[in-house]
Amino acid sequence: MEIRSGILLSPPHLAGNELQFVKLALGQGRWASGGENLDVFEHRLDCFLGSGYSVGLSSGTAAIHLALIILGVKQDDEVLCQSFTFSASANPITYVGAKPVFIDSEPETWNMCPEALEKAIKDRTAKGKKPKAIIVVHLYGMPAKMEEITAIAAKYGIPLVEDAAEALGSTYKGQKCGTFGEMSVLSFNGNKIITTSGGGALVCRNLEQKNKAVFLSTQARDNAPHYQHSEIGYNYRMSNISAGIGRGQMEVLPQRVEARRKNHEFYTELFRNIEGVTVFTEPGADFYSNHWLSAVIIDPEIAGFTREDLRLKFLEDDIESRPLWKPMHLQPVFADAPYYGKKVAEELFENGLCLPSGSNLTDVERKRIKEALSALIK
Numbered sequence: 006m007e008i009r010s011g012i013l014l015s016p017p018h019l020a021g022n023e024l025q026f027v028k029l030a031l032g033q034g035r036w037a038s039g040g041e042n043l044d045v046f047e048h049r050l051d052c053f054l055g056s057g058y059s060v061g062l063s064s065g066t067a068a069i070h071l072a073l074i075i076l077g078v079k080q081d082d083e084v085l086c087q088s089f090t091f092s093a094s095a096n097p098i099t100y101v102g103a104k105p106v107f108i109d110s111e112p113e114t115w116n117m118c119p120e121a122l123e124k125a126i127k128d129r130t131a132k133g134k135k136p137k138a139i140i141v142v143h144l145y146g147m148p149a150k151m152e153e154i155t156a157i158a159a160k161y162g163i164p165l166v167e168d169a170a171e172a173l174g175s176t177y178k179g180q181k182c183g184t185f186g187e188m189s190v191l192s193f194n195g196n197k198i199i200t201t202s203g204g205g206a207l208v209c210r211n212l213e214q215k216n217k218a219v220f221l222s223t224q225a226r227d228n229a230p231h232y233q234h235s236e237i238g239y240n241y242r243m244s245n246i247s248a249g250i251g252r253g254q255m256e257v258l259p260q261r262v263e264a265r266r267k268n269h270e271f272y273t274e275l276f277r278n279i280e281g282v283t284v285f286t287e288p289g290a291d292f293y294s295n296h297w298l299s300a301v302i303i304d305p306e307i308a309g310f311t312r313e314d315l316r317l318k319f320l321e322d323d324i325e326s327r328p329l330w331k332p333m334h335l336q337p338v339f340a341d342a343p344y345y346g347k348k349v350a351e352e353l354f355e356n357g358l359c360l361p362s363g364s365n366l367t368d369v370e371r372k373r374i375k376e377a378l379s380a381l382i383k
């Protein structure tokens with residue numbers, strides 16, 4: 006009997022030196038907070054991004070939480086957030102007692118619609134609730150329309166939190182994603198383009214912000230020999246062991262971007278002659294996606310099959326695929342949150358599917374994907 010293992014959506018991919026760096030930390034007795042791996046990992050991130058001051062944290066979610074705290078978002082404030090995203094973009098708004106207001110996407114990048122954003126700012130301000138922050142996301146690695154969005158944020162004087170959790174290695178007009186926000190967020194969760202097993206980073210714009218983030222993420226200890234606290238702190242710092250994995254992973258980041266982009270080329274070719282299926286692609290030369298996940302939109306009227314038909318066919322053949330993010334304004338937990346926009350995100354959710362996109366996807370696996378698709382459409 007042929008033994009076939011499942012093809013996963015986005016599994017971790019060993020670079021090679023991770024274990025060596027983990028052993029180094031164990032040998033140095035630096036198992037927990039701080040140490041050489043964390044310093045080097047943050048330095049490598051800063052070098053890669055070309056600007057900013059990274060703070061390694063326990064997750065991307067923690068990074069968004071700290072960003073909101075440092076930007077001064079408080080109880081009952083409102084924060085504008087892209088609706089079409091993973092819940093981790095929005096949940097931290099509630100951690101600080103603030104209220105999310107969700108914004109629709111535009112169809113080209115699937116990210117925050119600048120028009121809907123400006124409309125929301127004007128309307129909330131007219132209602133006496135000027136938003137305290139904007140959370141924009143680069144979904145699946147695709148850069149959002151940052152020129153328009155940063156201009157609107159500046160015009161109204163509202164700080165921008167850039168959720169670049171899925172977009173390490175992507176660029177917009179030649180500038181790296183993760184360098185646009187007042188504060189930016191990266192994730193190194195197990196499914197991301199590089200991983201620390203679990204982790205994230207807050208990319209700060211100056212040392213003052215960085216020091217504040219380090220302080221808050223290590224229980225907000227005042228400078229005293231005993232444990233003294235004047236502020237509420239958090240246990241959010243990345244461990245030196247995790248950073249060792251990240252240090253190893255950083256050595257191959259450019260190759261990982263290349264491999265994910267090759268997957269996108271493979272799917273572009275695969276669906277080229279299948280009418281009614283559109284592969285998610287950059288809308289122009291300003292946009293360079295790391296193609297963290299490749300995705301398609303299926304028009305069932307034209308294609309003759311739905312995204313569920315394709316998902317279930319893949320599942321039958323042990324190939325993992327997944328519907329696009331369900332927009333936050335449609336989530337039961339955020340049912341009461343205001344929403345600005347139309348049905349762009351909703352329609353993407355209804356007809357979209359994420360495809361196996363690991364940087365370690367093999368030719369044999371590509372063949373299996375191709376065969377499953379052929380079996381469905383014949």
Ligand SMILES: *Cc1c(COP(=O)(O)O)cnc(C)c1O
Pocket residue numbers: 063064065066067090091093094142168170171191192193194203204205
């Ligand atoms: C993964 C992800 C996060 C959260 O990162 P964690 O490290 O898993 O907490 C936030 N936003 C988006 C868009 C993500 O994909």
